[in-house]
Amino acid sequence: MKTFDELYEELSARAEERPEGSGTVALLDRGVHAIGKKLVEEAAESWMAAEFQSDEETAEEISQLLYHAQVMMIAKGLTPADVYRYL
């Protein structure tokens, strides 16, 4: 189990160290357009899961939405603090 901030640290390290086989690095290399498409896809899947699937499946889809939001943050050089100031 990890928190939002812990995942952000992990993904930032992946972006910095670029380990072989990292899906995060591969997605970052595809750029903001590709990341944006995944973000929208995961948002739609979260919505559909909430309407038609189990709570557990909905939680999993939302976790994927949060992951892709973080990849977008890293692609744009945004930190959690940049986002939290609007919460």
Ligand SMILES: N=c1c2ncn([C@@H]3O[C@H](COP(=O)(O)OP(=O)(O)OP(=O)(O)O)[C@@H](O)[C@H]3O)c2ncn1[C@@H]1O[C@H](COP(=O)(O)O)[C@@H](O)[C@H]1O
């Ligand atoms: N939390 C996540 C995570 N959530 C979602 N995803 C990605 O999002 C995909 C889910 O999208 P889909 O439902 O569309 O499934 P899919 O059809 O397999 O996806 P695509 O073929 O479209 O990529 C997964 O297959 C992963 O590629 C994630 N990829 C990585 N992480 C975590 O990020 C960290 C770094 O991962 P790596 O960069 O891969 O080392 C690790 O802790 C991982 O657990």
